[in-house]
Amino acid sequence: MQSIPILKMGSFLLVSIQVDMDDRTAMSLQDDLTSAIVKHRAKGVLIDISSLDVVDSFIGRMLANTAAMARILDADTVVVGMQPSVAITLVELGLSLKGVRSALNVERGMELLQSIARQNLAEADEADAGHEK
Amino acid sequence: MPVTKSDSISVRSAGEVVGVRHLVRRWAVELGLSLVEQTKIVTAASELARNMIDYGGGGTMTAEALDDGIRKGLRLIFEDHGPGIPDLQAALRDGFTTGGGMGLGLGGAKRLSNEFDVKSAPGEGTRVTIVRWKGAS
Numbered sequence: 001m002q003s004i005p006i007l008k009m010g011s012f013l014l015v016s017i018q019v020d021m022d023d024r025t026a027m028s029l030q031d032d033l034t035s036a037i038v039k040h041r042a043k044g045v046l047i048d049i050s051s052l053d054v055v056d057s058f059i060g061r062m063l064a065n066t067a068a069m070a071r072i073l074d075a076d077t078v079v080v081g082m083q084p085s086v087a088i089t090l091v092e093l094g095l096s097l098k099g100v101r102s103a104l105n106v107e108r109g110m111e112l113l114q115s116i117a118r119q120n121l122a123e124a125d126e127a128d129a130g131h132e133k
Numbered sequence: 134m135p136v137t138k139s140d141s142i143s144v145r146s147a148g149e150v151v152g153v154r155h156l157v158r159r160w161a162v163e164l165g166l167s168l169v170e171q172t173k174i175v176t177a178a179s180e181l182a183r184n185m186i187d188y189g190g191g192g193t194m195t196a197e198a199l200d201d202g203i204r205k206g207l208r209l210i211f212e213d214h215g216p217g218i219p220d221l222q223a224a225l226r227d228g229f230t231t232g233g234g235m236g237l238g239l240g241g242a243k244r245l246s247n248e249f250d251v252k253s254a255p256g257e258g259t260r261v262t263i264v265r266w267k268g269a270s
Binding site for chain 2: 020021022023024053054055056057058083084085086088089090092093094095
């Protein structure tokens with residue numbers, strides 16, 4: 001089993017999956033990521049899957065579950081870099097990855113996470129201002 | 134249908150699904166399937182291999198390279214000696230699962246293949262055959 005490195009960048013976590021994951025590797029990545037979100041108080045997670053030439057229902061479910069767990073831990077997840085052939089296959093397979101945000105590449109994914117973070121901050125400020133009245 | 138090459142591998146544990154994907158990818162590349170065709174059959178193989186492990190107690194995948202002089206294709210046969218599928222119609226429906234998965238395996242693999250056949254007898258096992266032809270979209 002291989003372990004996939006999780007990098008910290010400011011308040012975000014960055015994961016680039018470079019290997020064809022077996023089920024145990026996928027499950028341990030899910031566990032490691034949720035632990036890392038809490039440990040680093042991360043606000044966002046970016047998962048780069050541009051090296052993956054196959055995403056089957058197991059890996060797809062792992063991505064969707066990771067995003068759902070991250071959401072409960074107050075972090076947003078963006079999956080970036082899906083190959084077109086993988087996207088075509090996933091839809092035909094019947095997996096729409098509902099609830100998983102996506103972006104074309106790492107750069108756009110980071111922009112998306114930053115804009116979500118700004119939006120969350122603005123909403124929090126607004127809520128605070130409302131309480132003071 | 135002339136079979137130009139054939140090979141079988143045993144699939145017993147979840148870790149071996151990666152090996153199935155690599156073998157199918159290698160054969161699909163050798164047969165000259167397009168990237169989308171490769172991805173579809175590799176993904177279908179991954180689903181069916183996992184089904185064999187989760188529901189059939191493991192089994193065997195046989196890969197066959199097909200060439201009838203006009204077209205080339207890849208046939209994959211997944212065979213287990215598990216409990217079998219009591220209701221095939223239900224098992225092919227999306228979202229139907231008895232094992233806690235997403236229930237996309239069988240129906241999804243069918244959609245990803247040009248030809249699909251499943252035979253199952255209660256108590257004897259299950260045999261799923263899929264074919265993807267080069268250039269058949």
